[in-house]
Amino acid sequence: MTNSTPDSPRDRYFDVIDRLVETTLQGKIRSKEQVYQRLVREIRSGTGEIFERCLADRIASTEAQLDTKIKASRILKALQTIETQWQRWQQENQDNAAISTATVQILNAEPDDRLTAILQVLDPNQARALNSEQIRQLARSLQAQAQTRNDRQLGQLARGLTQGLDAFAGIEGDLISWIYKGAGASLGFGGAAAAREPWATWAKKVSSYFPQQLFASLARDRGLEDGAIYGDVSVEAWLELVLLLKGLQRGLVAWFDKQPYDVKMGKQLSLSTYLIFAGIWGRLSEAFEAAGSPLGGGCFQMMLQILRTFAQRDDFPLYGGVFASFSGDRLENTWEYLALPLRQVEGTQEKARVLTLLGYSQKALGNYDRAAAFHREALEISRTADDRPCEIASLNHLSRIYAAQKEYREAIGYAQRALILARQVGDRAGEANALANFGYSEVFSAHQLEQMEPQVYERAIEYLQQGLELSQRLQDSQSKALCSNSLGIACVILSRFSTAIEHLLQGLEAARHSGDLYLRGLNFAYLAEAYYGLQNIEKAIAFGCLGMYLLEQIDSVEWRQSAGLLSIVRGQIGDDKFQDFLGRARAKIIPEIGVDGFDYLDELLTKYQNETN
Numbered sequence: 001m002t003n004s005t006p007d008s009p010r011d012r013y014f015d016v017i018d019r020l021v022e023t024t025l026q027g028k029i030r031s032k033e034q035v036y037q038r039l040v041r042e043i044r045s046g047t048g049e050i051f052e053r054c055l056a057d058r059i060a061s062t063e064a065q066l067d068t069k070i071k072a073s074r075i076l077k078a079l080q081t082i083e084t085q086w087q088r089w090q091q092e093n094q095d096n097a098a099i100s101t102a103t104v105q106i107l108n109a110e111p112d113d114r115l116t117a118i119l120q121v122l123d124p125n126q127a128r129a130l131n132s133e134q135i136r137q138l139a140r141s142l143q144a145q146a147q148t149r150n151d152r153q154l155g156q157l158a159r160g161l162t163q164g165l166d167a168f169a170g171i172e173g174d175l176i177s178w179i180y181k182g183a184g185a186s187l188g189f190g191g192a193a194a195a196r197e198p199w200a201t202w203a204k205k206v207s208s209y210f211p212q213q214l215f216a217s218l219a220r221d222r223g224l225e226d227g228a229i230y231g232d233v234s235v236e237a238w239l240e241l242v243l244l245l246k247g248l249q250r251g252l253v254a255w256f257d258k259q260p261y262d263v264k265m266g267k268q269l270s271l272s273t274y275l276i277f278a279g280i281w282g283r284l285s286e287a288f289e290a291a292g293s294p295l296g297g298g299c300f301q302m303m304l305q306i307l308r309t310f311a312q313r314d315d316f317p318l319y320g321g322v323f324a325s326f327s328g329d330r331l332e333n334t335w336e337y338l339a340l341p342l343r344q345v346e347g348t349q350e351k352a353r354v355l356t357l358l359g360y361s362q363k364a365l366g367n368y369d370r371a372a373a374f375h376r377e378a379l380e381i382s383r384t385a386d387d388r389p390c391e392i393a394s395l396n397h398l399s400r401i402y403a404a405q406k407e408y409r410e411a412i413g414y415a416q417r418a419l420i421l422a423r424q425v426g427d428r429a430g431e432a433n434a435l436a437n438f439g440y441s442e443v444f445s446a447h448q449l450e451q452m453e454p455q456v457y458e459r460a461i462e463y464l465q466q467g468l469e470l471s472q473r474l475q476d477s478q479s480k481a482l483c484s485n486s487l488g489i490a491c492v493i494l495s496r497f498s499t500a501i502e503h504l505l506q507g508l509e510a511a512r513h514s515g516d517l518y519l520r521g522l523n524f525a526y527l528a529e530a531y532y533g534l535q536n537i538e539k540a541i542a543f544g545c546l547g548m549y550l551l552e553q554i555d556s557v558e559w560r561q562s563a564g565l566l567s568i569v570r571g572q573i574g575d576d577k578f579q580d581f582l583g584r585a586r587a588k589i590i591p592e593i594g595v596d597g598f599d600y601l602d603e604l605l606t607k608y609q610n611e612t613n
Contacts, residue, residue, distance in 0.1 A: 009047045013054040016042045017082060021058075024078040025071070036085040043089065055083060095134055102130065103141045111153055115235065115294075118157055119301050122242070124250075125308050135243070136165055153235070160236040163208065164243020171205045171244070175251045178202075202248070210237045211244055218280070230284075231291035238295050242302060249277045249306070271317060274310035275357075278303045304350075311350035318356055318393040319433055319478050320516045352381035352390050359397055363404065364518040366557030372401050392422050392430035399437040408445035415441060432470040432479040439463030440486040447493055457494060464490060468503075481510035481519045489526050497533040504530065521550035525562045532565060541569060541578070542585035545601050549593050552604060563608035570605075 020038060023029050043051055059079050065072040102121040109117035121138070122130065130138065139161035146154035178201040203215035210233055256270035281303035289296035310316065359374030379394035381387075399414035415437035422430035442460035464487040471479035484507030491500035504527045511520040525547030532540040544562045551559035570578040582601070590598050 009044070009050045010054060013042075013047075013051045014058070016051075017055055017058050017079070020082055021075055021078045024081070025074060029078075032081060032085055035081055036088060039082075039085055039089045048090065048093070052086065055079070055086060059083065095137065098128060098130065098134060099137045099141055102138050103145065106142065106154075106157070107145060112294075114153065114157065115298050116301065118161075118239070119242070119298060119305075122246070123305050124246075125305060125312070132165055132247075135161055139165075156234065156236040157239060160239025161243060163236070163240040164247075167206055167208060167211065167240055167244045168247030170207075171202055172247070172251065174201055174205050175248065176255055206244070208237065208240060211241050214241070214284075230287045230295075231293055233288075233293065233295060235295070238298065242298075245277060245280070245302075249273060271310075271313075271315075274306055278306040278310070281306065307354055308350045311353040316353055316357075317360075317478065317514075317516075318353065318389060319396070319429070319482060320357075320360060320514060320519075348381070349385040349387045349390070352378040352385060352387060352394075355381070356390060356393050356397060359394075360518075363397070363401055364554060364556045364558075368401050368405055372398060375401070388421070388425045389427050389430060392418050392425075392427050392434070395421070396430065396433045396437055399434075399441065403437065403441045403444060406444070406448065408441045408448060411441035412438060412445065428470060428474050429476050429479050432467045432474065432476065433482060435463050435467030435470065436479075436483040436486045439465075439467065440490060443490040443493060461487070461490065477510045477514035478516060481507050481514050481516055481523075483507075484510055485519055485523055485526075488523070488530070492526050492529050492533070495533060497530045500530040501527060501534075517550060517554050518556060521547050521554070521556065522558065523547075524550060525558060528562055528565055532569065537569060537573065538581045538584060541566065541581045542588050544569070545582070545585070545589055546592050548604055549597050549601060559604075560608060560611075563605060564612075566605060567609060567612075 016038075020029070020035060024035075029035060059076065062072055062076045062079060066076070069075075105121060106114055106117045122135070139158045142154050142161070143158035145151065146158060178198040197219065199215045199219035203212055203219055206212050206215065210229065213229055252273045253270050256273065259269075281299045285296045285299035285303065287296075288294075288299055355374045355378035359371045359378065362368075362371035362374060375394045375397045379391060379398070382390035382394060395414050395418035399411045399418065402408070402411035402414065415434050418430060419434035419438060422428075422434050439460045439462070442463065443457060446456045446460065464483065468480065468483040468487055471483050484503045488500045488502075488504035488507055491497070491503060504523050508520060508523040508527070511517075511523055524543045528540045528542075528544035528547055531537075531543060544566045548559050548562035548566065551562065573581075586598060589601075
């Protein structure tokens with residue numbers, strides 16, 4: 001041990017470490033807290049790295065002496081205690097530095113810009129986002145500054161942060177309790193009569209007026225019609241809502257991410273949560289601006305933060321849509337909620353990715369022109385942002401849209417471009433989807449032109465199979481669902497019904513895992529077509545009902561395809577026999593859509609007949 005007077009930070013810290021070890025060996029250190037408090041007194045600002053190197057040197061030299069020095073193991077244990085408390089010191093000092101930096105950032109902003117500054121500090125997209133305890137420390141720091149400066153606005157900001165954290169803490173225990181209420185109720189089909197939603201539950205759990213009114217309005221599915229309140233909301237109350245909604249969103253996403261990947265809870269709801277909360281902030285932005293409140297800009301900023309977080313997820317659905325929702329709003333409204341905010345956003349990678357998702361959803365609705373416009377804009381932005389996966393996805397989506405419009409030459413062209421680019425950059429998921437689109441469009445193009453040569457179809461089927469095999473190797477459920485679905489539909493068109501059923505059942509299982517309700521419904525619809533082709537009427541009715549119900553629940557125009565097939569079958573076999581077959585299929589249908597869904601089937605068929613008469 002060295003007892004020399006330290007002449008440098010390095011010598012000084014070796015002396016501090018050695019004296020701490022010696023004191024420990026003498027039994028004078030009775031707790032880790034004593035070690036920590038000694039570090040707090042001895043380590044000087046800006047010299048932490050020097051202390052860390054000194055400690056690492058002492059640990060390394062002691063470990064080398066374990067076999068030769070009797071006291072080495074005791075010394076090492078003391079050094080390890082110092083190391084543990086050093087790590088604690090680092091963390092707490094990092095927290096203090098983060099709080100200090102955030103406080104200065106807010107204080108340096110002009111009074112009119114402080115709200116923007118505090119939202120930047122709270123942005124979860126930062127390299128080191130603040131956690132709840134750090135936000136509470138920030139509130140205390142701002143409160144202290146408010147008292148020192150006699151600054152009323154800083155006091156409001158501090159109270160808003162604290163009240164928001166307290167409000168979420170009060171509701172956190174009921175974060176997911178609403179999911180388990182109502183046996184047999186459906187979860188995730190926005191607009192279904194029995195859909196469970198959290199807003200009414202949460203409205204009863206919050207005490208502050210503004211969040212309570214917002215949740216009550218959402219529970220009544222009235223959007224944000226109660227516009228009178230927005231002109232009177234204080235910065236304090238608004239910031240409380242910010243922290244409350246951030247906590248709810250973060251908690252729901254974390255919980256859904258841990259659940260099995262199925263339609264009722266899991267990935268699909270995790271992804272839809274981002275759009276639901278982004279949509280709420282988008283509508284709040286419009287409501288505050290209509291009331292002449294400056295808080296509208298803050299709402300818009302919150303929406304952008306959510307979309308940015310969403311677009312950066314590894315599982316962002318470039319080849320799928322987000323249909324499931326606990327918001328009580330139907331799929332079509334997703335566009336309405338985000339239309340205005342997205343128009344105001346400059347070309348960014350995040351915007352391009354969200355546009356691909358909205359484009360997919362609009363295609364499901366049958367709004368092909370709007371869907372194509374989304375994907376073209378996403379294509380342009382992704383090229384500028386050098387986001388190759390999104391660029392390839394946009395080309396693939398455009399191929400699919402043209403195929404849906406029976407413009408197969410254009411569909412083939414976009415698929416070829418996607419395939420070439422995907423292979424150039426090594427985007428395997430993009431390649432699998434491009435192969436599926438290419439083969440799918442080739443089959444339908446040949447069928448449209450009434451080409452009878454078997455080799456034309458075999459070549460196209462080969463592309464589809466390549467895409468399916470690639471998606472299986474990638475273990476990519478979304479791509480596998482699309483490839484299997486494409487192959488199954490192609491086989492239905494070619495009257496290869498048994499083979500079609502095999503692929504469509506595979507596609508159905510993959511769609512369950514990926515959480516894509518549109519592909520799930522589409523697989524049911526074409527399974528009905530395939531079984532009808534084999535004259536298995538009972539299964540044709542069962543799968544036709546499932547396809548009709550699921551596609552109608554997400555507002556997809558393709559529900560009418562299954563409704564049309566069911567109407568034909570009923571006309572051929574008579575209503576009594578049709579109801580008999582439907583009764584036999586009841587046990588298979590209810591696990592998929594529930595009792596309420598089954599009871600809704602006759603109403604849907606009547607609706608279709610009224611539309612076609």
